[in-house]
Amino acid sequence: MKRTGFRHRLKHIAAGITSAVTAAGMMLYLPASVFAAEDVTGTTSDGYDYLITAAGVAKITGYSGEDKATITALSVPESVKGVTVTVIDGTAFQGMKTVTSLTIPDTVETIERHAFDSLGISELHLPENLKLFEVGVIAGCENLRELTVPKGVPADVFRRYSYIGGWDATFKDSYIEKIIFEDGIETIPHQVCAGNDHITEIVIPESVTKIGYNAFDDGDTVTEFDLPDGLLEIEANAFEDTGMSELRLPDSLTAIGRDAFKNCPNLTALTLPAGINDADYALRDSYIEELTFADGMKAAPEYVAANAGHLQKVNIPRSMTALNLHAFIGSGIKEFTLPKQITYTNAPFRESALETIHFEEGLTRIPDECVKFAGKLTKIDWADSVTEIGSYAFGYCTALETVVIPDTVTVIGGNAFYSCEGITSLTIPDNLPLISTSAFYGTKSLKYVYLPLIQFPEGNGYSENLFSSSGLETIEFAPEYPVIPASVCSYCRSLKEIKWPAAPTEIRSSAFYDCEALETVQIPDTVTLIGSNAFNTCTSLSDLHLPASLEQLGEKAFCNTTALKYVYLPHELTAHGSASFYNSGIEHIDIADGITVIGRTFEGLPELRSVTLPDSLKRIGNSAFEGDVKLCDVALPPTLEYIGAAAFCSCSSLIRISIPKTVKTIERNAFGSGYQKPSGLQEIWFEDGMQRIPECACSGAENLQIAHIPSSVTEIGNSAFCGCRSLETVDAPQADIKHYQDSFT
Template sequence: MKKFTASICVLICTAILLCSCSFGSGKTTAPPTVISDLYIQNGVLYNCKDQADENGAYTVPAEVSIIGERAFSNDTSIKKLVIGKNVKQIAECAFYGNETIEEIIIADGVETIGGGAFVGCKSLTQIILPSSVTVLGPYAFYHCEGLEKVKLSENLTEIYEYTFASCTKLESITIPDGVAKINTAAFFDCKNLKDVNFPSALTVLEEAAFALCSELEELDLSGTALETFDESVCVSCKKLSKVTFPETLKTIGYQAFYECYALSELNIPASVSYIGGFALSQTDWYDDLLEDYAIVGDGVLVKCNVKDPDLSGKGIKAIGSSAFWNAETGYKYSEELSKLVIPEGVTTICDYAFYGSKLDGITLPVSIERIEKFAFDNVFAEGTAEIDFTKLTNLTYIGENAFANCAALKKIELPASVTDVEKYAFFKTGAMESFIKNARETKTNDDDFWISGDGILLCCMVKDKQDSIKVPNGVKIIAGGALAGWDNTIIYQTNEGITDEYWYNAWNIDKVEKVTLPETVEKICGGAFVSATSLEEVNIPEKVSSIGDGAFMYCTNLHDITITDGVKQIGKRAFSYSGLYSIILELTGVEKIGDEVFYGCKNMAWVTFPVGVSDIGSNLLLGCTALRNVYISPKASARVYDIIGNDIYSSEMRNNISLHYYVEN
């Protein structure tokens, strides 16, 4: 394996990048030193201040092809701007915080509008984007509080993150025909938005896309090809009363309609197989479900109104989120339900399905494939409940906290089919605490690892003063929380007085400086090493294909790590709040880098993004206050504002960062 060490360097690179791309001949951008109120160089308008006529009008000179970053940010004289056909690009933050500009006329010719281009232009009342515009960057019109009318280019294919968020006077919007995806919080907090026309091409509505749109009364998505209605899309849209979905819809995410109190008309197509936690809670539609078994979509049980339920013979394929949840707005008989048989044919136990209920026994069918997050959290806290996991031969996924705090579960042996165990899935179960206690009492190292299923490391017992861990050969999966350290929100200065076996062990893991993983490891699940604050050294074996959400979060002493070229995915916040300043990702086939991967890495100063990555998340470098150089494909230029992080890009820290756009040889 190649090894490279640099004192301040983050490399996310590929073999392709090294052999076919050059940074030296690429475009480098950094805010220049402004030497005059009107500063144009090589076709780039870097600064324009006090150039407007007596009426506040100004026309961009014909020689300008790019309006540069913050070019008009400091101009308090301008009210009307004409951008001619020679301008091809409006850069990131070009008009950031300009509160005087009221009107912008954009001629056909502009192709790209960068992220944050018009953030905070509070006096801007309308915008018409010509058909030449193919890319409208994230946060482009964020917080344009006076914006009332918008006409979008018909050649847009995507509405990026926060593009029109907090445009509080915007009342209507027509999404162009070619748009397939509306990204996170695109229309978040558009308080007066009442009318949205959706295109037939639309397949995805991402998280919080229309959250807090308090005047929105109806969403007609029937003419779209929508498949994913993500979490919190319409959270707290308190006047929303009617939603019509197309027959293509597959998933409704967590809290999708939470606190949409007026929602009374809702069709859930037969194609829907998953409904996330609290997706329909606190809506009139949900409250009015009075039938014994409310089954919607493709066999999703969303509500049960029977004291002694019999779920057999009803075509149920998923136990819906919160269906038997112990809460005032949940299953009203949860305190009395002691045993339940889940029938064959059920493939999914959705998140929070039985959260906090008083079950002391449950029978799960062989057909079960997924048990989602918090599904049985704090359910089997007492008694002698048993679940024979070995019979669940189709089970592949166990979510975060799925069986957490189930002290009555004394035995857990997973089937070989399981490939993903997320953070704290078996946290403080009887089986985990027994393992730690028994391992602590032995004198050999052979019993220090709880390995289940087909090589899944569920937990590691660490002895007092132990500073290194060598995971045994044959382990394929590092489960979430398997090597999690001490939770610093719990106030203890020493381990004296810690009687809880789990937390005593976590205290010891927190002192471990080195972890050696065997070459058999293929996956590192979400939260695997979370809060291992003394960890300085860990290897990523060649076979590892994915690093889960928050896998190394809060590993504050982890300054250097080498990632091999087999990694295909890096999850959300995988390294956030870590001490990283040197990282090598030899990624020849990476497909996805999640949101906020390096969030809060205050030592991070140099980042190179790979050529072949097809999905780069948002705010990857949020809070990386030492950031100095970013190397990235020019194809990502319109999203660079969002990729780096709006807090950095829109602040004085941007002056310290050089952007390098590589070119192919």
């Protein structure tokens, strides 16, 4: 028996049901989707072509009645074959110019592209359930001048489509002049005016709380908008390219989206309500020249006028105390008066056209970051009431050339003029109590500065990095100045002259770090302390005078002073940090009599050839001359008692040395080899009168060949010659010398 497919059997079952019902004297209509396993097409009795998809969606696809050429009224059926009509197909009635009346049932949800193109209708009632109104639906409908948008439509009901080279706009080639939004609608849909060159009036009901993005974009023929008092939000690009010349924003408004007023050439003034708290880039690329913040507003929103290139004037209410992050970044404003009540700013004028800043009388503190990054600022109009300049207040104002800080100022905050690279003239008032860290850091055009005496609190002077990385060539300290502050001129690579105060006692850490042009330093005779890294990397320093008063020399104080050839250490110097002259160019050192201890002060001097040690010296500390590969002339004084570990380690040019009889301790590897740097010691004398050669005296001296041991020696300490694998001769007149198993291993 031949099998019958399911579709064939289903048709017979359906026919049977219909026959049975008909025989009973009644007719039953079941939805076509119950039976259709594929798309079904057909035409209604009154001429409407339809398509019922396999998914059960009914679309009206056209009209093919005999009167198609003359028909004046169309009424789209609510259903076909028992299936509710929800879609009017693209081009369904396109070109039927005789049609002057069109009725659409509320069941319709989608009207596809160009469905009513060029109809002769003068009115159109959109269905209440409309969800999608595609591009060109009413294109060419010359008599249709007014359109009402139902309250139930979604925000994205009107859509435009992209294509290569541009956009297809929703209302392209339409003739709509007036759009009315039905009372009860809450959101104005997106792209209402897209592509419409005729619209002049838009009616917005009181029910509206949101205007969707690009809602009136392209509405350059619309010159007036009446916004409802309950409006809460305007989304991005909402009024872009409109022709309005004024706009009242309701007090209820809290948020405005990006580019909301972009390219509105007639709108030159705007007042923002007090409730606005979110308005990032709202005025970007607008033509707003005057911006007013309504009374009651407490803070200018972040980025509110960002890239508002035409902005010239901003009106600030007394209620406002803050200008939030980048409020006017990239704007065209050239002159601004900061009201006295403003206490908080966050670089509001960054990259703007601001040239002049005025401070209202009554303002006492210039807020942090007040005009930070205002790269075109050239003039500061100070108020007599200003006593404090906040942190980064003028940071990165690179066009500033002359700065005269008023006598009323008592505090300059950290980084206040940070990286103001254009400053050539700076005047700081006398008796200034406090200047904080890096206040004038990076002022690269500043060649000279006079640093007046300040009244430092609790003994603290200027904070660190005051003029770091500036272009200073000369710095002059007030005569009464007692302390040279830490990092005051660090990285001032053009500094050539220091005009010292009359009687300073300290030069603090890194004060002149990396001042590579500094050639001569005559440190005043009153200085007792030079801090760590004070002159580190002053590579041109060739003439150095250390005063007799000097007591403390910090770690790496003159490290990397490669042009320095000679140094004299004064007798009062009792404390010296490690590597004080590390990697300098010193060839000879004189150490004054009176010094009893040497630490790691001269470690790593690649050019050092000779050193004069005083008779007062008792201790040479660990690594004191380690790595001084050219050191060849050292006379140890007769008072020496201690030689520390690695004291002369890796001194590859030190071939001979004599050890005084007073030496009681020589630590391990004192004359040995270091990492990739061998010891050069070949011959050693122990002075007559020495009774015991200390432990580890020559340990690690791998090139030692001859050791002269006087007859006075009765004992050789453990490991005294450990690792001396080149030792060939031990000149020891006294044959009976006590030694240990490891003395020569």
